[in-house]
Amino acid sequence: METPLPWLAPYRDAPLDARVLVPSSKSLTNRALVLAALADSPSTLTRPLVSRDTSLMADGLTALGIEVERGAGAWTVRPASLSGDATIDCGLAGTVMRFLPAVAALADGPVVFDGDERARERPMGTTIASLRALGVRIEDDDRAALPFAVTGTGRVRGGRLEIDASASSQFVSALLLAAPRFDEGLDLRHVGPSLPSLPHVEMTVAELRRRGVAVDDSTPDRWHVSPGPVGALDVEIEPDLSNAGVFIGAALVTGGRVAVRRWPATTQQAGDAWHRIVRAFGGTSERDGDDMVFTAGSTLTGADLDLHDVGELTPVVAAVAALAEGPSRLSGIAHLRGHETDRLAALATEIARLGGDARETDDGLVITPRPLHGEIFRTYDDHRMAHAAVVLALRVPELFVENVRTTVKTYPNFAPVWERLVA
Ligand SMILES: O=C(O)C1=C[C@@H](OP(=O)(O)O)[C@@H](O)[C@H](O)C1
Ligand SMILES: C=C(OP(=O)(O)O)C(=O)O
Structure with missing residues (x-):
């Protein structure tokens, strides 16, 4: 993909007052694709996320012999016996590089996995x-x-297995997703330092159960998946609540409000943590029908947040923290060093480039607000670094985003939507 010229992201001095429908969840779409491929008959995904990560997942499954019919607004997956002799491009998608090797293990024949240059450095x-x-x-x-x-x-x-998944919850999710198709199922234990992103594992367990798979997760760090069929299931994918964060961040830093449409009543998505995060920054959230309305408080206070369970929200949280009225401490997120980029280093470097003060700790960042100035904010091919950049740009004139197109990983057409909503 050719890198575009740096993009002057919109500045805004008035409080945001917007209503937004964000594209569907990457994590739910990619789990639904994998489970549909392993099921015993066809399934349809309504409102799938159509983005780089989900297209790579669909392409990867197609390479393994599964039929994925990509219609407008709905994808139908027709399972087939899994074939090898395939090559799979994982791009930079953690879900593809972790989930599909476990599926390929069920195929007959060699499957080669590779991805972007940075993907070759991810754990x-x-x-x-x-x-x-x-x-x-x-x-x-x-x-x-x-x-x-x-x-x-x-x-x-299959059978008993101990792994160290402290670098990524996706190691657990991958095995659980394929496990019902193992002869003996799987009795999996995580051993080692604490497992990050637990809601993502809970999402995996919930998606398996919805399809009739028996999973016992009653003991912490242990999951027992019984062998058996994966039921086909037609599903409608929820909006991506992690990606809603860029708009919630905009409401916070402009002292405004945003209504996020179709916010699910119950969900396993990590992005449901925006309620707690917004409160920590002095704001509020309130349901209004199908919308969830996030409103900034009268001051944007600094926050002390353990983001271990919801690490993918960190870049936007860090951007908000850099614009707050007091210091913030973000902890529990050492594993972000293995994300799309080393997010702790990237955030510290880019906030410093604007004149700010964000220091890396062993397991996070300490951010002390300072007056910021415009610059080219580097994105390191990381969609969420671009989201951090546009939130900062609302309050920092002349901030250019190095490569806003990197948002295609999980958000098609992000820049025009952002421009229309916030400019
Ligand atoms: O399973 C998933 O869909 C994900 C799990 C998490 O990974 P880590 O546990 O590696 O943080 C999350 O950060 C990522 O964006 C998506
Ligand atoms: C960590 C992320 O992605 P991936 O699924 O590639 O790990 C993310 O989207 O923040």
Whole structure:
């Protein structure tokens, strides 16, 4: 993809008052695609997210022999026996690089996995080690990273397995998603430092149960998945509440409000934590029919937030913190160093580039607000760094975003939508 010229993101001195419908959830779309592919008959996803990460997932499943019919507003997945002799491009999508090797283990024949340059640095050691421990052949170059080849024999025995998933919850989710198709199911334990992004694992468990799979998660850090069929299920995908955060951030930093449409009444999405985060910054949230309305308080206070469970919200939270009236501490997020970029380093560097003060700690950031000035904010091919940049730009004149197109990972057409809503 050709890198566009830096984009002058909109500045705004009036409080935001907007209503927005965000595109559907990446995490839910990619789980629904994988489970539909492993199911016993076709499933339709209504309102799937159509973005780089979900297209890569659909392409990857297609490479394994699954039919994914991509209609407007609905994708139909027709399961088939999984075939090898395939190559899968993971792009920079954690869900694709972690979820599909476990699916490829059920295919017959070699499947080669690779991705973007940065994808080759994201942690993959636990995927490789766990599949090997289950008896699956993997050829790699001993870097615990992409690229590698998974050669399945059409079946995986399963059984007991211990893994260290402290670098990413996706190592757990990947195994759980494929586990009902293992001969003996899976009795999985996480051992090691604390598991991040627990809501994402809870989402995986909930999506399995909705399709009739028995999962026992009554013991912390342990999941038992019984072997058996995955039921086909037609689903409507919820809006992406993590991506709603860029608009919620806009409401906070402009002293305004935003109504996010179709906010689910109950959800496993990490983005539901915006309620708690907005309160920590002095704001409020309130349901109005299907909308969730987030309103800034009279002052934007600094916040002390443990984001271990919801790390993907960090870039926007850091942008808000840099514009607050007092210091903020964000903790529990050492694993962000293995995300699309090293997000702790990237946020510290880019906030400093604007004249701000964001210091890395062992497991997060301490952000002390300072007057900020315009600059080119680097995005490191990270969609959420672009979201952080546009929130800062609302209060920092002449802030250019290096590559706003990187938002296509999870949000098609973001820049024009943003311009229309906030400019
Ligand atoms: O399973 C998922 O859909 C995700 C899990 C989380 O990964 P980590 O546990 O690696 O943070 C999250 O940050 C990512 O955006 C999506
Ligand atoms: C960490 C993220 O993505 P991925 O699914 O690529 O890990 C993210 O979207 O913030």
